[in-house]
Amino acid sequence: MPDALMLSNISKSFIDKTVLDELNLAVPYGSVFAFLGNNGEGKSTTIRILTGLASPDNGEVVICGEPLFSRHRRLLRRTHGVSVNCAALSLIGGLIDAPSLYPNLTAAEFLSIGCRIKGLSRSEIARVLSVVSLQSSADRVVATFSLGMKQRLAIAHALLGNPKLLILDEPTNGLDPSGIRDIRKLLAELPATTGTTVFFSTHNLDEVEKMATRFAVLKAGSIQFESDITQWKASQQQCQVIEVAKPQQALACLTGQGFNARLLDNGLVEIDTITREQQAAIHRLLIKHDVEIYQSYHKKQSLEQWFTDEHTH
Numbered sequence: 001m002p003d004a005l006m007l008s009n010i011s012k013s014f015i016d017k018t019v020l021d022e023l024n025l026a027v028p029y030g031s032v033f034a035f036l037g038n039n040g041e042g043k044s045t046t047i048r049i050l051t052g053l054a055s056p057d058n059g060e061v062v063i064c065g066e067p068l069f070s071r072h073r074r075l076l077r078r079t080h081g082v083s084v085n086c087a088a089l090s091l092i093g094g095l096i097d098a099p100s101l102y103p104n105l106t107a108a109e110f111l112s113i114g115c116r117i118k119g120l121s122r123s124e125i126a127r128v129l130s131v132v133s134l135q136s137s138a139d140r141v142v143a144t145f146s147l148g149m150k151q152r153l154a155i156a157h158a159l160l161g162n163p164k165l166l167i168l169d170e171p172t173n174g175l176d177p178s179g180i181r182d183i184r185k186l187l188a189e190l191p192a193t194t195g196t197t198v199f200f201s202t203h204n205l206d207e208v209e210k211m212a213t214r215f216a217v218l219k220a221g222s223i224q225f226e227s228d229i230t231q232w233k234a235s236q237q238q239c240q241v242i243e244v245a246k247p248q249q250a251l252a253c254l255t256g257q258g259f260n261a262r263l264l265d266n267g268l269v270e271i272d273t274i275t276r277e278q279q280a281a282i283h284r285l286l287i288k289h290d291v292e293i294y295q296s297y298h299k300k301q302s303l304e305q306w307f308t309d310e311h312t313h
């Protein structure tokens with residue numbers, strides 16, 4: 001099975017600035033793929049290219065085996081001059097920038113316009129509303145929706161026709177915590193509920209850890225790092241943090257036994273650990289040396305900390 005999305009050697013420059021420089025990326029079927037990068041690294045430019053809103057200077061975009069920019073198939077010539085292969089475009093649902101919804105229409109009326117444009121049966125309306133959990137709001141006027149509901153309606157609109165690949169630019173931007181939770185749950189479940197692969201850009205690294213299955217970091221025009229989330233988590237340094245009555249004595253005991261331990265500014269002792277057996281050994285050792293333990297917890301490096309350390313310089 002081909003990847004849901006493949007970018008090969010994509011380059012894009014604006015006047016004298018090269019934004020994308022031979023970018024290569026493969027998004028496997030069934031993944032929820034997070035596309036990370038600092039401001040101005042070219043995430044939106046990439047998303048505009050892979051939704052056919054802009055063309056690359058060089059390189060190829062392939063959606064589920066269909067080239068997006070092809071001279072040899074039936075072409076849709078857009079007003080801004082980008083020629084796109086309709087067969088590839090029909091496999092994508094996209095949500096870029098803030099959703100443009102008609103405030104005076106009901107949710108169902110708004111979606112019916114999308115159905116008409118795409119030549120779909122009206123039964124699609126109930127299906128997509130159910131996917132985004134808005135069935136009970138089908139006849140409500142959009143102007144009365146919360147921001148989170150509007151975003152879910154915009155995603156429902158992008159899901160009309162059951163695209164193979166949903167592409168979203170910062171889908172939780174501007175939402176409150178409950179709106180973020182709803183979108184996160186919705187997107188994380190989409191591959192299982194509708195068979196749609198999800199590709200989204202974001203600045204919210206907590207969100208990536210909670211809902212993505214894979215992520216890539218864009219820097220200086222190409223992918224600097226890419227990994228499955230589970231593999232990344234397994235590879236991260238883990239440590240035990242303890243609060244004790246005598247931190248200096250605890251530190252001496254632990255380093256004397258070969259543990260890699262350090263005293264933090266706040267008086268806590270942090271010890272690099274890998275196994276549960278090492279965690280148990282730490283507690284046994286301190287108790288044996290009469291060091292009282294007030295609290296002890298296991299800590300893994302967050303994606304946010306890792307990103308700040310590795311990719312913000």
Ligand SMILES: Nc1ncnc2c1ncn2[C@@H]1O[C@H](COP(=O)(O)OP(=O)(O)OP(=O)(O)O)[C@@H](O)[C@H]1O
Nearest residue numbers: 014015017019037038039040041042043044045046
């Ligand atoms: N149409 C354009 N003309 C000239 N420069 C552009 C154009 N579009 C984007 N750029 C430049 O390309 C660079 C990448 O912009 P882009 O919006 O893709 O970054 P981004 O990673 O999405 O940033 P952010 O996270 O802030 O949205 C920026 O320096 C931007 O100024």
